[in-house]
Amino acid sequence: MTTPSTDSLSELSGALKGSWHRFLDVYEPLRPELYRYCRYLTRSPWDAEDLAQDTMARAFATLGRMVEGPPNPRAWLFRVASNLWIDQMRRSRERLGVDVEPAASQEPRATREAAGTLLVRLSPQERAAVVLKDVFELSLEEVAEALGTTPGTVKSALHRGRNKLVEPEPEMPAAQAVPAALDAFCEAFNAHDIDRLTALLLDTMTIEVVGATTEYGPESARARILPGMLFGSRVMANPDPQGPCGFDPSFFRGVRPTLPRAELRIHRGEALLLSWYEHEDGEAVRAITRLELDGDRVAHIRNYFYTPDFIADVCRELGVPFRSNGYRWWR
Template identity: 40%
Template sequence: MNQQIRSSRDTAQGMRPRLDPEGLFDLRYAAFLETVSHLRVRLHRYCARMTGSALDGEDVMQEALFEAYRKIELLDDTLALRPWLFRIAHNRCIDFIRGRRARQRAEAGYAGDDIVLPVEPAGQGAGRAIERLVVHLPPKERACVLLKDVFDHSLEEIAELVGSTTGGVKSALNRGRAKLAALPVQPVAAPAHDPDLARLLGRYVELFNARDWDGVRALTSADARLRVSDCYNGLLSDSPYFVEYERAELPWRMGQGAIGAEIVLVVDRLYGDVWRPAHLVRTHAAGGVIDRIADYYACPWILEMVFEDG
C-alpha cells in the first residue's frame, strides 16, 4: 500500500536488522529474518489451529514474532531458532486461550492406557481434517496432536516446546487422539450473524467502494484503532489508510464475507479481467460505530487457509 508498508515488507514483516555497537550487522538478526521468512506460514497454521481462527492465529503469531525479535539477543545458538520460535508462539497461543474465557471447552474423560493411533492414516487430506477438529481439544492435547500428527515433530521436541516430559506428551497425545476419534459427525449449521452489525458493515462497504472517505470516517469512532499487519498499529485518524486505498495501483472492490460466525470484509483485486479475493479486513463495532479495524493485506496465507477449510 504505502511506502511505509512496502519498506516494512522488504525487511521481513517490519522487523528491521539491528547493528552492533561497532556498526556491524549482527548475524543473529540475519538468521532470525531468514528463518521467519521460511517459517511464517507454518507458524501461522499452528497458531490458527491452536486459537481456532485464521485471523486470531495471525494476530497471535505477530505478537510472538515481535516478542522473539525483542529477545533475540538472549538466544546463543542461532541453530535453535526454529524450536525457539515455535515455543514462543505456543506460549502466546496458551495465553490467548486462557484469556478467552468464553471459549468452548472439550470434555475430559479418557482414562485408557493403551496406545491410541492417529485419527486418520497419513495421506492426502488427513492432516487438514485433524487440523479442523483439534479446536475441540484442551490446549495441551491440541498442541501435542498438532505438533505430532500435522507438523511431525518428535516426542522429545514436543516435550521441550510445551514444557512437559515425553511421558506427559504421550498421555496428552493419546487422550487427544481418542477424543478426536470419538467426535460425532455433525452437519455444520449456518452461523447466526448480528443484523445490526451486518447493516453497519454493508453501509461501510458501500461508502468504501464509492471512495466516500468522509462518509466512511463518519461510521468510525473518533478514537478508532487501526492495525495493518506488520506495518501500523495506532489511531486510525493518524494513518494514511484511506489515502492508500485511493492510490492503490490495482483496481479493488470491497464486499462482505464470513468466517464461521464472524462477518469479515473481503477486498478483491482485478487481475486482468478477473476479480480475485486478495485479503481480509476484520472490524469491531460498539455503540453503532466501528472502533477497531485490522487489515490483513500482507497475509495471503490467511485466505489460503480459509479456502482450504471451505
Template identity: 40%
Template sequence: MRPRLDPEGLFDLRYAAFLETVSHLRVRLHRYCARMTGSALDGEDVMQEALFEAYRKIELLDDTLALRPWLFRIAHNRCIDFIRGRRARQRAEAGYAGDDIVLPVEPAGQGAGRAIEQLVVHLPPKERACVLLKDVFDHSLEEIAELVGSTTGGVKSALNRGRAKLAALPAQPVAIPAHDPELARLLGRYVELFNARDWDGVRALTSADARLRVSDCYNGLLSDSPYFVEYERAELPWRMRQGAIGAEIVLVVDRLYGDVWRPAHLVRVHAAGGVIDRIADYYACPWILEMVFEDG
C-alpha cells in the same frame, strides 16, 4: 501498500529484517496458531504478537539453529494465553470431564492431517498442541515436551487422550451461530463508503481513537495512519465486499486481474456501541486466504 515506519508503533526497518529472516517459518507458524486458536484471523494476530515478542528478545537466542523451536515455543505460549483469555479451555475440558483413563490410540493414517487440523479445536490446549505438533507438524516427542513444558511421558499421555477424543467425536457438523444483524448493517455501510472512496464518510463510522493494524506495516491509531491514501493509490483496481469465515463476518478485498476479480486479502472490523473501534487489514498475509480456501 508499502511498510510505513512509525517510531511510536511496532514496525521498523530492523523488524522488517527480522521478518525476512523468519519468512520460511511464517506459514507453518500461522497454521499452528490458527489451529490452536480455532481461527485463521486470530491465528495471524497471535503469530504477529509472537514474532514481535521474539524480535524484542532475539539477543537471548545464542544458537541460530534453535530458531524454529524457539519461535514455536513463543507462539505456543501466546496461543495458550489467548485460549485462556476467552475461556475456551474451560469449555473444552468440561466437555470431556471424567476422561481420566484412555487406552493408547494409533496415529491417524496418512492424509488425515487436514481433518485433524480442523477437529483439534475440540481438545483442551495441551492435547490440542501435542496432537498438532506430532500428527500434523511431525515434531519429535522430545521437541514437543520442551515446547509445551512437559515430559515425553506426559506428551505420550496427552497424545493418547487427544487421539481417543478425536476418534470419538460425533460426525454431525457444529452449528454456526447467526451473524449479528447490527454489525452486518454497519459493515454494509462501511463497504459502500469504502468502494465509493468516501474516506470522510468511512471515518465518520469510526471512533476517534479507533485502532488500525496492518500486518507487517502499522499498528496504532487509524487517524495517524496513511491507510486510505494507500488504497487510493493502489496499482491494481480493487473492490470490497462482505464475506464470512465460519461465524464471523469479514470484509473481502478483491483485485482485478485482467478481466477477473479474485479475492486478494481479508479485513476484520470490530465495532462497539454502533461505531467501529478496531480494524485489522491482512493484505500482507496470503496464507490466511489459502487456509480459508482449504477449509472451505
C-alpha cells in the same frame, strides 16, 4: 524525570526496525508452518492469525534477552506459540470459573502443561502434542523441546489425546443482520470517497494493517492507510522497484490499475469486507477487512493485506479466488 528527546526516540525506532527486519529474515520463512500450527490449535483463522502475530512479537522480544539463539528455530517458535496459547486457554477458563484439571503426571510442570481442557476432550498440552507429532511429524525429542517438557511427558500426552474422541468442528455462530454502518462503509469504499469514509470513523478509532502498521484517529487513517486501501492498485499495477511503497513487484504481475471494489460477505457469523482487485485473468481477493463498531461509527479497522496464510484460509472457506501479497511491507 527526564523526557527522552525526539532524536533519541527516532534513533531507537530506527534501530528496532533494523533489528526486526533482520529477525524476519531468519524467521519469516517459518511463518507458513507457524500459521498452520496456530490454526490447528485455535481452529479459527482469526485466532490463528492473532496467535501467529503475537508469537512473532514475543519471539522477537525474547530473542533479545537470550545469550545465544535457539539451536532449532522451528521448534522454538512452536514453543513460544504453545506457551502463549496454553496461557490464553488457562486465563479464559479462569474467567469462566471452570476448574483446571491437572494431567495425570506428578512432574512439577504438569499443571501448567495441562492447563485447562479444550471442550472437555483434549487439554492444551495434549492437543499441542498430537498436532506437533501427527501433523508436523516432529520427533518425540522435538515435541518435548517445543513444549518445554520431557519425552516421557509427551508420550503420556499423546496416549491420552489419541484415546479421546475426535473433537467435532465447532458450531458456527448464526449470522447477524449487517449493521447500517458497515453498509455505509462499503458504499463509501466503492465510491472511493475518502471524505465519507473518514466521517464514519470514531474520533478515538484505531486502524491496522495487520502485522505492518497501526495508526490512531481519523486524520491519521485518512492520511496514511485509507489511501492505500482505496487507491493502492494503481501502484501495484506499476510498482517502482526503487520506490518507497514497499511492494515487491513479483507479487503484482497482471494486476490492473482499476480501483478495488469491496464486497460484504458473512464468514463464521461475522460480516467482512472483501477487497477485489482486477487482474489480466480476472478478479481476485487481495485483502480482507474487519470492522468493529461503536454505535453507528467505526471504532477499529483491521486490514489483512500482508497475511497470505490467513487470506488463503478465509477465501478457501468462502470459495472465492485470492492472490498473495507476501508478508513484507518493505523490500
